[in-house]
Amino acid sequence: MNEQVRPVMLEQVSQAAKQPKPPLLSRRYALEIRQQLAWHWQAVIIGLALLLGLGISAAILVAAGVPAGELLNEFVVLTVFDAQSLKAVLFQASPMILVGLAGCMAFRAKFWNLGLEGQMIWGAIGATAISLLEVGPPALRLPLMLAAAIGCGLAWALAPVVFKLRLKVNEIISTLMLNYLAINFLLHLLYGSWKDPRSSFPYSPQFQPFERLPELFDGISAAVPLAVVVALLALWFLGISRAGLYLRFVDANPRVAGAVGVPVQKMIIGTVLISGAMAGIAGFLVTAGQEGRLTQSFYQGYGFSGILIAFLARNNPVAALVVALLMAMLFVAGRSLQVFYQIPFSMVQLIQAILVICVASSDFFIRHRIRRVQGGES
């Protein structure tokens, strides 16, 4: 036993204890993970976040030159209460609903499908091909176009999911790269062999009347019920069928899912293909519905919108319907802002991003609790 060591060592420790230190906070804040929060509280928090996001967006709009009083008018009154705008909103909502559902589907399989725009493009290309090649009798033309859109959108989603499962290639990059490939191919077609000979603009020849989505009662396009039907199918798939449970397992813990007998690979591939198909339908809706021809920028904004809708709706198809409707309102309002106040359309993108950030930030308060913790008194 080293008698000399002990006194020296005691000295050292005592010195350390007695030295004047920078004053510590009398309270420390500790971060804890919450296990569960009642869903109504979650809704409140998300609601507050959305309000915050909208508030920030409004501030930016005012700073960009929109008179504050006009804002409410533009966004709420005109879009909802004006019959003409309402039709436009519903029309706009249909492809929104579809990309939103597509996003929900992919995320349920833990697949970041950023290729929604590419899949939309291919869906539209497929439908246009049917029209230009005049496949099938007029009565069947429209359903064939829809089928082609589904097939093409689905096919464009096949490669990324297979690459992810077989080779572990990051799907964010692969789907994005495929987007760029699709966009360039679209331009190639529109400036090349599919260009409308009667005009100098890069779009395809106008569709025939029977190749366009008909208007149902009161000027509401057939696109709307089509979107609702797809939403119901999604609801069945995710909520009632076996697939819903399987997907939730795959989402929660793929390893356990495989161990307990869930056909993980089939589920993921199937779900991602459905996602691609839905995006393809969205492309069909815009092309055969709104535009009536294949154009060069019809897809813009839908990619991120789809992701945003899925994110805000927490991958729930019914919520996605509602959020898509709101997104459509945002788009329509954005277009009129563009016309009347010369605000560029990227404003819409900015607002979308702000909303995502606010809602994502609110998740922090749902998942965590901040507690004040005493440092300790002697």
Place this chain on the structure above:
Amino acid sequence: MDMITNWLGNTPDFAVPFALAALGLILTERAGVLALGAEGLMLVGALAAIGAQLAYGSHGVSLLLAMGAAAVVSLLFALMVLVLRINQVIAGLALVFFCQGLTGLLGTLLDWTNKPVKGQSAIELWPLSELPLLGKIFVQNPLVFMTPLIVLTVVAFLTRTTTGLRMRAVGENPQAADAAGISVLGFRLVAILAGSALIGLAGGYISVLSTKLWIADMTGGRGWIAVALVIFARWSPWKALAGALLFGCIEALIPQLAAAGVRLPQYFVLMTPYAVTLAVMIWVASGKNVAGNQPGALGIPFIREERR
């Protein structure tokens, strides 16, 4: 043979943005923060540089402001991932779209779009610039020559300093770093700011030294390609530089082919960088040990008191 000389000579110009952006991403990711926001931060840097150049006319100032602007915007990202512990993929995506929207808006409102600026005159590295065939490689603007030095600096920092060691520890095993008394959040914040500054510099290079004007969304996916670059460079700065040169080669080839009169469908040629990125990702993934060098704690938010 003129074509080859021009092609090689233009390569560094195209390679620099990739190299700087990849370097910035590596710095951030080595500290354990998954950084997908490169595309957006590059746009911010590009816009800020154009704005500064239109206002002050000095390239040095413009590039510095590009770095600063990107760093400031990255504070938002830091807030999201460090404080609010948001999923880093979502935060990265949100950042990209935020930046795209913001720069699109500001570019139009401030009337900076499509306003050409003067470039920087090139420096000739004599006697190397007299070489046949390869000579033009050594006639570049100053930032090109600085790029390898910047890479060297980052490498030296990471591998030869204690601070760099600490930063890497934060990325590999933040629990261990925390127990050793290292400030995990502090190091990650610095990594995000520094990395974003480099990405902003890349963007500034594109707008002020390369293309010499601003158009919305002008980076055209280069930020995403940089993200892919980092993965197949296995988070090594020198390999990222090599990959950047490869992509520089490809991008430089496109205008040369057109000038040489080679008739290829225009849009297919434009697809090349993206197709190559995809191909390389697949090629790399099918080799073994893909995630070999990936920082251990990449993408996982850090909380000290996680109940086990």
Place this chain on the structure above:
Amino acid sequence: MSNLNAIQLSGVSKSFDGFMALSQADFTAKWGEVHALLGENGAGKSSLMNIAAGLYAPESGSLLINDNAVRLSGPRDASRYHIGMVHQHFKLVKPFTVAENIQLALPEGPGNHAFSGSHRQRLAALEQRISDKAAELGFSIDPRKITESLSVAEQQRVEILKVLLAGARILILDEPTAVLTDGEAERLLETVRAFARQGAAVILVTHKMSDVKRFADRVTVMRGGRTIQTLDPQTVSVPELVRLTVGESAPASEYQPAIPGEVRLQVRDLRSTGAGGQGVLNGVNLSLRAGEIYGIAGVGGNGQSELANVLMGLPEPCDGSLELTGFGDLRRASAEQRRELRIAAIPADRYGAALAGELSVAENFGVGQVHSGRYGSFFRLRRKRLEAEAAEAVAGFDVQGVRSLKQKAALLSGGNAQKLVIAREFSRDPQLVLVHSPSRGLDVRATAAVHARLRAAREAGAAVLVISEDLDEVLALADRIGVMSGGRIVAEFDRPADRQAIGSAMVSHDEPGHAEPVTEGASHE
């Protein structure tokens, strides 16, 4: 021994999301002593020590170092007060060298931001200090080796060197012997005892009575987040210690001799190599018989996890075969077929490999049978039936803490989560039961319940395999014991087994049957 208090914690309380981990706990250690902190899993010992080491902040209570009140702002602060903790789960950066890992923990020196030269020089000087200190403590370590390539015991030595070189005089060790063989544990505890005799304070967090009896000068028992009592281990009997630790007498488990039947599963020559090319499984052979519990003992890292994965049908590339009597090679069976064959698998990592925490209790229970159509066709899932059967199972297997079948499985405590897994796996009266580390993280009562289930399965005629790194558990359960070392079974013992012989078999590396002679770790009792 000195009479001075090195460190004193008083009235410490701490809760996590509503769960009270510590409730007015007290603890005092003096200079120059080895003080054991004894308690079972969940008693709060690690939480209390994490507070002492500055990692957690207490909600109330105080900390005194050398009788001076102190507030710790973090681990670096604790290190300034010469407190060093070696955690149960090592805090090492695997790709770094030993010296680099230790460098991280050293307090700020001059010129930390200089480039080149300086950092290299500091590392070189540190490497020298490491070698010297290691020699002083009686072992050798190469400071240039990558930490990942070291054995578990060696990694632990790195952790100890780390805290010592950072100047620790109050040394806290959290369950240090859990990952060591008997011999290694012996050496470690002797080393720290010598350290205490030099005047330092050593706190030993453990749940092993034997360690307490042999090496501690004083022992403090904790239970349910509270401090129960502080005693002299030499004067108190083991049953008394057990009573204090558990709160009641440990349930006596009677052993019934096994009546082994036919061979159910023949494991033939499993071989696999790891990422670095070294052999992980080097020819595992064993046979499991009906009505018998076969226990695989061994220190972790000798291929147990890989063997468990292969047996349980988890992805694990390897050569060799698993012959199930009446079926063929089990490796070709799908998860569906395994269920049909009545094979129950209980993996070590509950939330990584057995349960999906985010999903409900009912879903976790029933998911395995969904594919076979038991709960409806693909087009419509019949939830009512699923929930009814889940409710039955929860009651039958005594899974507690389930307020509603819809609640998330992650809310269950360790013991109840394990019971849920067992409820699911045992729902078809299994003929083959494969278990890995069944009582990890469980308290005594839950452990007893799990062991009872395994014994019951054996009584019912199943073949049971238990892989566990807790030698006490294997000794308590198994009818036959196989010792796993270096990726193969090196020795087999029948019950009653000689602990000594098992221990020496664990450290044998080469051919089976050539156990190293017992030169160290010989029992003194």
